[in-house]
Each structure stands twice: as structure tokens, then as C-alpha cells.
Amino acid sequence: MNKLQLSSLYQLSIMRFRLTLREPEAIFWVFIFPILLAVGLGIAFRNRPADVLQVAATTPQLTRALAADNGLAASTMDESAGSRALANGSILLLAIQQPGGVAYQYDDTNPDARSARLLADRVLQTAAGRRNPIPAVDRLVHQPGSRYIDFVVPGLLGMNLMGSAIWGIGFSIVEARQKKLLKRLVASPMRRWQFLAAYLISRLTMLVLEVVAFLGFARFIFAVPIHGSLWQLAALCVLASLSFSALGLLVSSRARTMEAASGLMNLVMLPMWILSGVFFSATRFPAVIQPIVRALPLTAAIDALRGNMLQGIGLQHMLAPIAVLLAWLAVPFAVSVRIFRWR
């Protein structure tokens, strides 16, 4: 045996690689699933023309006038049928002919219904002879960098970093504890820090593969841009992955059964899937919960990734999310090393 094979850190790390690569499900969730998700979302949102909004009017004349706008599809129905159609969502707005005018019936909390109101009113007023006092032209934006796919790719990347770190580390530690392998290892002269270091080494190596595969796919298939520095992007991925690894370690530091660990992991990750802005901007949540949303590691990771990729912001201008990630690295790691159950 050569020197490398005699090194316990090498053997522990290589064990982690083997166990990961010999688990086909893990490969699917880490490599294939995020790409499938990106493909699905990319197709769903790719070059889609602006929505045509369904509206209705109570007279045929009004219907014809509304249909003159490209953004509206109009049909004729009486008031009671129209109300039912509004209630089941098949139309967004009902224009009711009234003596000397028109009434719009719609739900103003629905953004699409508000759009329909503006379009309907515009086309009716214009048909009645309104002239715009200021000339205006539209410049449409369908450039890479501002599409939904561009927005969602950093979100998916952050989500993937979180999932692979927490699942990858959490489950295998708890499994080793449940099968008494941890106990057997601490009965041997193994250095305990090396056991944990092996997890980080394998995690960071797998990270390179994951991130390159996913971003490469997004870059070549959807032309998702990376405006910021690649080195800084790599540093952000490493930092985020380490923070989530520390969280995974914390989650698995006491649990004795896979069921307990699985519950804890969902408890930790579910709020972040919902609140951290993977699929839409986290700023949409009410101001009251914004401090909580901002303090979540996934929000910080996604903000930083979007800042780098979409806006090209340097690390020096994203100190807040970096500080959040560092805190999530230091505190869970320190706590889990103290409370870790080796047997």
C-alpha cells in the first residue's frame, strides 16, 4: 500500500465518494432533478407571448369593441351568466352596458383582472374618440438576463446547494449512528475531526460537479447569463454549501433514527422552500416577516447568487447575505460539535 492509502483522511473521504456514487437515487436528486426542473420551468416560461385576458360584455357591440384590443378575448353573455363566469374564473372582467356608460365588474385584488380593466377601458375610450395627449412607444424586453428562467436558475441553484448538503450529510450520519458504525469507528483510533472533515471534502468535490453541470446546462440551453466574476460565484457556492452542511450536521447531531432525522430536515428546509424566494422574489412577503425571511440562509444564498449572476455585483457589495451565511456556518457547527452523539 502506498502512503495515500495509509492516510485515514483519504480513506474516509474515498469512502464517502464511494457511498455517494453507489447510491443511484442520490445521483438523480443531486444532478438530474435540478436540470429537469430547470427544463420544465424553461419550457413553461420560454418566449411566451403576453397573456390574452378573457373578458365578457353584455352587448354584442361592446364585445366587438373590446375584441379590437390584441390583449383581450371577448365574448357576450348576460349579467347573471357573466357573474357565474367571473366566480369560476373563466373570465376576468365583465363589461356591463349601462345607460350613458359602462360598468366594469372585476376583482381588483387579482393583478390580471386589474390589467383587463385597464385594457378594456383603454380600448373603449379610444373607440369613443379619446386621444392621448403625450405620444408613447413600447420597447419590449425579451433579452437574456431579465426573463423568468434567468431569475429562477439562481434560485434552483441555491435550493440544490441546500438539499444536497442537508440530505447528503444528514442521512448518512444518522444511518451510521443507527447501524452502530459511528460507535465502532470511535472505538477505533480514528480521529473524530477527520470523520467530519471527510464529509466536507466529499461535499465540496461533489459541489463542483453539481454546480458545473447545472450552470453549464442553464448557460448553454437557456443562455442564462453570469454577469459577475466566476471566482466570486464559486466562492459563494462554497460558502453556501458549507453553511448548509453545518446545518445538516446540526440536524443529524442527535437523531438516532432515520425517521427522526427526516422529520427534522423537513422542518428545517420547508420554511426556506416557501420563504426564501426560489421561484418568486422573497420581497413579496409582508414587511412584518421580512426580518425572518432575510435571516434564512437560503434567502441569503439566493440573493447573493442572483446578485452575482444577474446584476454582476461584487462580493464587497453583498456583505449582508455573506454575514448571514457565515453566521449560519459558525453557530450550527459550534453547537453540533458540542452536542454530537457518537454512539
Place this chain on the structure above:
Amino acid sequence: MPHDASQTSAESPALLLHGVRKAFADVVAVDCLDLEVPRAECFGLLGPNGAGKTTTIEICEGLTVPDQGKVELLELNWHNHADELRQRIGVQLQETQFPDKLSVEEVLRLFRSFFRRGISVDESIRTAQLEEKRAARVGTLSGGQKQRLAMACALVGAPELLFLDEPTTGLDPQARRHLWDLVDQLKQAGRTIILTTHYMEEADRLCDHVAIMDHGRVLALGTPQQLIASIGGEHIVEFAFTARENASSMADIALLTAIPGVQSHRSVAGLHQLSVRELHTAVPRIFAELDRQGLHLSEFRTHSATLEDVFVGLTGRNLRDE
């Protein structure tokens, strides 16, 4: 040099426990335990489940910290010399499951890498007779093969002191004999082995000295022969009877134990047991006495006394009663 050190200290015991006590919540697992195991000997802790064997061996292995008492291995203690001790002992735990997706060789390479010195992976595979399974995944091994792999992991560091916790529990008879042969080889190689078991055949076959444990205490200590001799007879006569008409269904035990050569009487689970020195003289007299008392034998058998009988004699229970 470790080799010299072991030579100069050849007189000192390999393992010394003094006044060791350990309680979990309000259950005392080990109570005031004293043990001394000389070097190059196979020492057995024999007792039923829950007797405190595993707690005792895990205290020796440094996995459990005793509430009080002194633990010394190879003249070292866990408080000051944990790293050194882990290098010099080999451990096989009761229920370790190695990762299913690693091969035998990969597991052994991993464990070998923890030790500063030891035997080669090839040699450990040979010793455990796993040559044909070298490249096989752990998940495909039989129970006996997994147990031999656990044994090989305990041996890769060429330990001076080897701990085996119930090495054959759950194995079929053939796999058990296979493992016994392996322990025999290790004994012949001069290693100190400490094993726990609840199989009296195993303790009898493998151990130079046996401590019989129950409820966290050592009830008896000695060579298997000494322990068997302590119950007074080398043979056990077991019988049950029914009363004939007009006769009392109770046997007069005093008359039975008065027979020359009958050492003691016990009643276990409806069976009467007599320990007897010489079968050929005692058995006819037992027949005659039972007949005289008007009792009809419904069962009768004899066997050579074993450690099981010693345990029954000490506790009134069978070893395998849960």
C-alpha cells in the same frame, strides 16, 4: 519500542478492573466488579442477556465511562492514554453494520488506515478466511461472513488485547464453529482475548477462565473445569415422575440426596435435577428409591455437567431465560 514494552510488562495483567460500577438512570448495570485477566489468555464473561456483560466490555473498551472504580488495560487507563489504548486494542461490537455498498477490502483498508501499525489488509482477509469475498459488497455477505469481517476489522491493528462482544450470537451452528476455529488460532498466536457470550458451550470451548455474571455482579470465577467441579458432581440426572395410585405425589428429596454419590438436588421447571459423581453406581439406586416411594418416572435423562448447570445452580434460572 512497543515490543519491548510488552515483554517487560509480561507479568502485569492485560486487564484489571477494580470496584467498577455503572448505573443507567436507576438501573445498576455493573456493580462493584473486580476482574483481573492475565496476558495471553482467553477470558469469558458468561451470563444471560441483561447480566451487564456488554456494559462491562464497553467500559473496558473506553466506550462507556464507569461511575466509579479503576480500569486498567496494558497498565494504561482511558483517562490519560485513550489514543495509545485505541491503537493497541481490537474491538468487535455486538451489532455493527458496515455500509452495505462497500466491499470487504474497502472496509478493511479504511480500518487499517486508522492504525499506526498492524497487519496488512491481505493478511487480515486471509485470517478471517474471506479471500473469496474480498471484492464482494458487505450487503451480499452472510451473517457469519459479516461477523468474520467485524473480526478482521478488530485484527487489522495487530491488537495486544482483543474484545469480542457476543461474537457468535445469531449465527448458525456451522458459522459458529467456523468463528470458534478463528478464535482458537488467535489464542494460539498468544493474543489476550476477552469475550462475552451467553452460550455456555462457547465459554467452555474457548475460554481459559470464565466469570459467570448476573445482575451486574460476578457470581463465580474460574476455569470451566473448576466451575463445573464446584457443583460437586460431573453428571446431571434429570427426571420427572407421576405418582402411582395410593402414593403421595411428593418425592422425599432427603432420601434421594442421601444416596451415596448424589451431591445435590434442584428442581427446575418441573424437572428434578441431581448432580451425581458416578452414574453407574448412583442411577440404579435412584431407580430403586423412586420405586420404593411409589413414584412412576415419566422422564429420565442424564448429561455431563456443563457451565449451564453451574449457572442454574447459582441462580436457579437457565442462561437463556430472558
